[in-house]
Amino acid sequence: MERKIVEKLLAWKQSARRMPLVIHGARQVGKTYSALTFGKTHYKNTVYFNMEGASEVAAIFERDLNPERIIRELAAKSGQTILKGDTLLILDEIQACERALTSLKYFCENAPEYHIIAAGSLLGVALNREKYSFPVGKVDMLLLHPLDFEEFLWATGHRELCGLIKQAYEEFTPLSLHETAMELYKTYLFVGGMPRAVSEYVETRDFDFVVAAQKMLNDAYIADMAKYASPQETTKIMAAWASVPAQLAKENHKFQYKVIKSGARAYEYETPLDWLKSAGMIHKCVRVTEGNMPLSAYADHNSFKVYMMDTGLLCSKFDIAANVILNGPVGFNGFKGALAENYIMQALVANGFTPYYWSSPGKAELDFVFQDKQGNIIPLEVKSADNVRAKSLKVYTSAYEPPYAIRVSARNFGYENGLKSLPLYAVFCLKRE
Numbered sequence: 001m002e003r004k005i006v007e008k009l010l011a012w013k014q015s016a017r018r019m020p021l022v023i024h025g026a027r028q029v030g031k032t033y034s035a036l037t038f039g040k041t042h043y044k045n046t047v048y049f050n051m052e053g054a055s056e057v058a059a060i061f062e063r064d065l066n067p068e069r070i071i072r073e074l075a076a077k078s079g080q081t082i083l084k085g086d087t088l089l090i091l092d093e094i095q096a097c098e099r100a101l102t103s104l105k106y107f108c109e110n111a112p113e114y115h116i117i118a119a120g121s122l123l124g125v126a127l128n129r130e131k132y133s134f135p136v137g138k139v140d141m142l143l144l145h146p147l148d149f150e151e152f153l154w155a156t157g158h159r160e161l162c163g164l165i166k167q168a169y170e171e172f173t174p175l176s177l178h179e180t181a182m183e184l185y186k187t188y189l190f191v192g193g194m195p196r197a198v199s200e201y202v203e204t205r206d207f208d209f210v211v212a213a214q215k216m217l218n219d220a221y222i223a224d225m226a227k228y229a230s231p232q233e234t235t236k237i238m239a240a241w242a243s244v245p246a247q248l249a250k251e252n253h254k255f256q257y258k259v260i261k262s263g264a265r266a267y268e269y270e271t272p273l274d275w276l277k278s279a280g281m282i283h284k285c286v287r288v289t290e291g292n293m294p295l296s297a298y299a300d301h302n303s304f305k306v307y308m309m310d311t312g313l314l315c316s317k318f319d320i321a322a323n324v325i326l327n328g329p330v331g332f333n334g335f336k337g338a339l340a341e342n343y344i345m346q347a348l349v350a351n352g353f354t355p356y357y358w359s360s361p362g363k364a365e366l367d368f369v370f371q372d373k374q375g376n377i378i379p380l381e382v383k384s385a386d387n388v389r390a391k392s393l394k395v396y397t398s399a400y401e402p403p404y405a406i407r408v409s410a411r412n413f414g415y416e417n418g419l420k421s422l423p424l425y426a427v428f429c430l431k432r433e
Helices: 007-016 031-042 055-060 067-078 096-111 123-130 149-153 161-172 178-191 195-204 209-227 231-249 266-278 311-318 322-327 331-352 392-400 424-429
Strands: 021-024 045-051 087-092 115-119 140-143 282-288 299-308 356-359 365-371 379-380 405-409 414-416 419-423
Touching: 007 021, 007 031, 007 419, 021 031, 021 123, 031 087, 031 115, 045 140, 055 178, 067 096, 067 311, 067 392, 067 424, 087 299, 087 414, 096 115, 096 356, 123 266, 123 322, 140 331, 149 161, 149 195, 149 424, 161 178, 161 424, 178 209, 178 311, 178 322, 178 331, 178 419, 178 424, 195 209, 195 356, 209 231, 209 311, 231 266, 231 299, 231 331, 266 282, 266 299, 299 311, 299 331, 331 365, 331 379, 392 424, 405 424, 419 424
Parallel strands: 021 115, 021 140, 045 087, 087 115, 282 356, 379 405, 405 419
Antiparallel strands: 282 299, 356 365, 365 379, 414 419
């Protein structure tokens, strides 16, 4: 399964200022697979260790943090030679061994010739919990997300369609295969971008197998909550996680603690939400009061929306059947907008943006605002269908006069009077880098 992270891994390998690399992200998004595939493709040999439950390997790091000694003992343990520049050393689930994490600093300073990738699923959670000393400034960092829609198209054999979508985006001219792309977008909403679910879909084209994979993933996340949190914390984390679909089902998607439990207060659930965010399981979209630079200066952190990391897992938690997404019965239209918003939040975050949402003192509310690569603050409005009437975007553009605005909907490409009409399937074309 081809991933975009490969380009970044190649840039890391070839960099003269290369440091040990930490790949982080939610569990089961493909960190280990990406590192192993990269190693086997671009190195003479790859040496892999999983630090979870590996007491003998962990002991290698306990004696001291001398890189040359560590390398000799890891080579002896693996039965392979670890060569400078030609071997990729992978330390998986590195959050399970604090000393291994600390050793990266010494590899950076004293043995930069060794190519090391560390991966961690719950790295943020473990660091917060154990108060680990993270080697700040001594490691490169890459965040891996679930497959975005473009990667999904690659996996399902539609690479040529990606090229046509990009060309239509560059020219903002209608795409002739618009209906085909929209159908694939709907499929992606249901399958999502978790590699295991995508693999099941590619191999079987049977949505029942996809649902089974999604259920297993959700069970694994719940097991992680019990493993990396106290029993009391676990109860609250699970309650917050379970409430996310209900938060999105409301007409106003602003997060409300009372949806978790009647009478719930912010101070009770701020930490559980931070846990879910650190684990990569949710994205928070904070409100801004103004559409001016820098957006962070106008953030109201008491008002925010929460989206799930993957639309497939969202559909699974809601028990939404595939035919409901693909055929779109009228009764589903209300939640279809929330699903489209979740998809766009995923896409923006995966492409390097920090999205906010904007609301005025009146009733106007805009789904997303973000800073583009030229430094402009751009408003983005979401419409899950082709009905594109909206007052909030007009209120915003009148107040802040952005260089252009984006309306994402089921309509084809178009550009008129400073408004870019972007089809739902083409959001991956927006790039921050």
